[in-house]
Structure formats: C-alpha cells, structure tokens
Amino acid sequence: MLLPEGVAIDGATGTVTPSTGRYEKRLSDLRGFFHDDAALDRAIATDGDRVAYEVIDYRHEDSDLSFGTTIMMPGTVGGEYIITRGHFHLRKECGEAYYTQSGEGLLLLESRDGEVKTVEMKPGVCAFIPPEWAHRSINTGKDKLVFVWFCATDAGHDYGIIKDRGMRKLVVERNGKPTLVDNPNHA
Ligand code: M6P
Ligand code: ZN
Numbered sequence: 001m002l003l004p005e006g007v008a009i010d011g012a013t014g015t016v017t018p019s020t021g022r023y024e025k026r027l028s029d030l031r032g033f034f035h036d037d038a039a040l041d042r043a044i045a046t047d048g049d050r051v052a053y054e055v056i057d058y059r060h061e062d063s064d065l066s067f068g069t070t071i072m073m074p075g076t077v078g079g080e081y082i083i084t085r086g087h088f089h090l091r092k093e094c095g096e097a098y099y100t101q102s103g104e105g106l107l108l109l110e111s112r113d114g115e116v117k118t119v120e121m122k123p124g125v126c127a128f129i130p131p132e133w134a135h136r137s138i139n140t141g142k143d144k145l146v147f148v149w150f151c152a153t154d155a156g157h158d159y160g161i162i163k164d165r166g167m168r169k170l171v172v173e174r175n176g177k178p179t180l181v182d183n184p185n186h187a
Contacts, residue, residue: 007058007067011101011123014071014146016056024054025085027077032163033085035170035185039078052082053139059153066153070098071146072105072139079172081105086136086167088112090156096149098137099126103145106171106178109133116169118180121147134162138171140178 008017026049027040034040050073057068075082086108089096098107098121105121111133119127121137129135139145165187169180 002060002062009069009101009148011146011148014054014056014069014101014144016058016069018058019056019068020059022054022056024051026050027052030077030083030085033083034077034080035166035183036078036080039080043077053084061153064153065150067148067150069101069146069148070137071144072103072137073144074103074139074142076173079174081171081173081178082139083171084137085159086134086162087157087159088134088161089131089152090158091152091154093131094152094155095131096129096135096151096155097126098129098147098149100124100145100147103139103143104141105145105147106138106140108136108138108167108169108171108180110167110169114168116167118171121145134167136162136167138178140171 027044028049053072055070059066100121107119107121107127109117166183166185168186170183171178
C-alpha cells in the first residue's frame with residue numbers, strides 16, 4: 001500500500017524531494033522539433049550540446065495521479081525560444097495542469113482540428129490543459145522557467161504528429177519580445 005507523504009518542491013530550482021525519477025533533454029534531443037535544424041547545429045557548435053530542460057517526477061504506478069516539475073533553460077535557437085517537444089496524451093480523456101513557480105513563458109496549445117491557443121506562464125498562474133490539446137511549453141524569459149505539472153500517471157505521450165507535422169505556430173524573439181508567428185515548416 002502506498003503511504004501518504006509531503007513532497008518538498010523548490011519553486012526556484014524545481015527540485016522535488018523525494019522524487020521517483022528525472023531526465024534531461026539536451027539541444028540535440030530536440031532535433032526535428034525546432035523549426036531550423038541548421039541553426040540548431042550552429043547553436044550546438046557554438047555553445048555545446050547544453051541542457052534545454054529537465055523533468056523531475058513523483059510518480060507511482062499504483063496511483064492514478066502523478067506530479068513533478070519541469071525546469072527549462074533560457075535561450076533561443078534560430079530565434080525560436082527553448083521549447084519542450086510537445087505532445088498529445090495517448091489517453092484522450094486526460095488533461096494536465098501546469099502551475100508556474102518561477103520565470104516566464106508561454107504555453108502553446110493546438111487542438112486536433114488545428115485551433116491554436118496560448119496561455120501565459122508566470123508565477124501565480126496555473127494553466128489548465130484540456131484533453132485533446134497538444135501542449136508545448138516555451139521559456140520566453142531571461143531566467144529559468146520552473147513549473148509544477150499534475151497529470152494522470154497513465155496519460156501517455158504522443159509525440160508523433162507534432163514531430164512529423166510541427167505545430168502551426170512558433171514563438172520567436174522579435175525586437176527582444178516573444179512573438180507568435182506561423183511555422184513555415186508546418187505540413
Ligand atoms: C511536462 C509534463 C511532462 C512532459 C514534460 C516535457 O513536464 O507534461 O509530462 O514530459 O513537460 O514535455 P515533452 O515531453 O513534450 O518534451
Ligand atoms: Zn502532457
């Protein structure tokens with residue numbers, strides 16, 4: 001039987017104590033997700049294959065509910081701010097919530113029929129991600145973006161469509177400001 005416990009989450013660093021797992025994604029892991037792979041190669045050649053984001057989870061297969069943090073580094077690749085891969089959930093009834101702890105960003109969402117929405121990510125805002133909306137978080141700030149996520153343990157990730165077609169919109173830096181533009185590669 002699982003036992004109750006308090007989990008300490010540091011909103012500045014994103015550490016989760018105790019945690020059950022963690023992984024990180026480096027720039028090279030995001031090949032095919034940024035709109036400009038040549039710019040990605042140049043960024044890796046210049047800065048090295050740096051960490052783009054890290055995910056720490058508190059997750060038990062015997063419970064329907066999981067949570068954790070995502071810690072996203074600042075920066076741009078080919079003018080596009082650092083992104084997560086973006087996914088739909090495999091289980092179609094599963095939503096998710098992202099509660100931002102520090103930094104600033106944009107949550108980019110796209111429905112199955114191609115409607116696009118954004119939700120500002122900033123401390124104090126908990127973003128609701130309904131079922132059947134693909135979601136990608138984007139660090140548009142100068143510092144780390146740290147948020148807590150809550151999701152069904154078995155929601156599952158479907159990256160296929162996003163990887164193959166791209167999302168319809170990108171968030172790029174224009175005159176120092178995050179700007180939503182059409183993705184020239186969207187198929
Ligand atoms: C959030 C959650 C995770 C997800 C992570 C990274 O932390 O939604 O489930 O894995 O973001 O996003 P992605 O898997 O799309 O790269
Ligand atoms: Zn999700």
